[in-house]
Amino acid sequence: MTSRSPIEQPDDDEADLDSHRQRERQRALTLAASVGSLMVAMRRGGLSGLALGAFSGWLAYRASTGRGLKGTGRALVRGAERTLTGHRTGPLSFSASVTIARRPDELYAFWRDFTRLPEIMTSITSVQATGEGRTRWHARTPIGETLEWEAEITDDVPNERIAWQSVEGSQVPQRGEIRFVPAPADRGTQVQLELHYSLPHGLLAAAPLSFVNALSRETAREDLRHFKQFMEAGELPIGAIHPARPEGDLR
């Protein structure tokens, strides 16, 4: 048995108590700093007062979580990055899953081909097989830039799982894995997709921002939904075809 029994007592009661005392000390100090900076902020007023007030609020929050100032700098940098890019940079990982009313072998065969993925993946425009388990991927970002990279299969268990990753020096360092698990009572197959993009940390080194912004759990979910629609219904639904322009009102 690997999981810890819920009634098991921790052996290190003393150590726990010590770290608890330390946390409480830290909490008190942070709270004091928060109150102090708030008082200064109120006396100062103006823009700098406002900024200091905000800092005081942050300290109060950190005090409430008992984490003190540790990690504040990193949080500020990440916050700025998030504001600027609308997204996280650095390593991105997404997973999504869907149940498809088809057998694992049918789904595996579609995915193993790789070249058919553009039919279901929103941002991928083409995938070509280049031999020896390698594939060349082309993507289009939402603002029309094109990206390409080469990937190789790193694991392949027929009808169960496929894993791949981009080769050294790719513009978009990426790896992914898809698993096909039979659903209970013949309800088809549970498909689990994991995608990792190891974009270098920091703004300037990142791949085109619009591409980064297009990477999300939602996109992964949408792509899996397309996979399901294609495998079950044979086509993707298209609804909102707006009449190009009304040719003029009749009344």
Place this chain on the structure above:
Amino acid sequence: MKAVCWHGAQDMRVDNVADPQIINPRDAIIKVTSTAICGSDLHLYGGFMPGMKPGDIVGHEFMGEVVELGSGVTNLAVGARVVVPFTIACGHCFFCDSGYHSLCDNSNPNAGVAEKMWGQSPSGLFGYTHILGGYAGGQAEYVRVPYADIGPMQVPESISDDKALFLTDIFPTGYQAIAQCNMQAGDTVAIWGCGPVGQFAIASAKMLGAARVIAIDTVPERLEMAARQHGAETLNAREVGNTLQIVEALRELTAGRGPDICVDAVGLEAHGVGLEYWYDNIKQSLQTQTARPIVLRQAIMACRKAGTVSIPGVYGGIADKIPVGALMNKALTVKTGQTHVQHYLKPLMQHVENGDIDPSFVITHRMRLDQAPEAYRMFQARRDNCIKVVMQP
């Protein structure tokens, strides 16, 4: 072609728009011969449903002639005369396989939006918000019908448009409202709302063997139709009074038991009297709730212990002050959902063919498609005893 387009609350126009085209292999193009305005179209007209865009073609009750087929449709021929279910369903997912076509997994291209609102997405619908796919509707000269190999059903020559048209929505919707309630011998069914869906629910309750049907509405002509067409007992809610008085009246009418099955065929724009109505009206106009769930409250309060509340009436978002205590302590069952039209189409067509029912009884007005704006105004105001408008392009 000409099409009825939504341009905002209280603003339907007949626009000249591009003809639809085959997009997917399983598509068909239908030349519409008859189309009707549904009570649920009034929710769009009133501006109560989110997810509409100006220029959207509305209409989900239509039938016509196949004029073009995609390469994947082999069981229909050009020239076939068909009725088209308002629920768009792929026919191959878990839900379609189980007969829950209005819950099709694959037909809503905007499923992600619906998931954010409701947790999971139901099927796409014709002409009924972008949350449900943004499909162009059938109040038009032509319409594109997806998954045409499993949706449209051929109409026998002997059955006129008037008799077949309501198989698209309101007949199966009224029928499902009763069929899903596991009705037992001797059961009394109370039906709120004697609009078209209510009328078909009343007819279906009689057809399926209800001992008594009590019809509730505020419009005398509609109650009169329920009594005349189906022999229902009637209750004018406006005369009876508020929620407590209606619950009491139903308790008296059923010798203390309460109706075994209570059907809310009204939905989100219910009317009522007094404080309760104004409370809901104000909350709805402030957009702190999307429905006036007056009828739903009455149905839950009136229902017999261990009875069933069935909701064919349309709701979109959230509602306030639902008597959840009554729901729980009386051990009620709730059955609801958009209609699994594909599932009921065949047996109900058989009923029409056998002459068990003539669905054309609900038609009160016939107009040209050009006159749609006037038809919407009239239907909304229930002017001229308007219950059902059928339009010919």
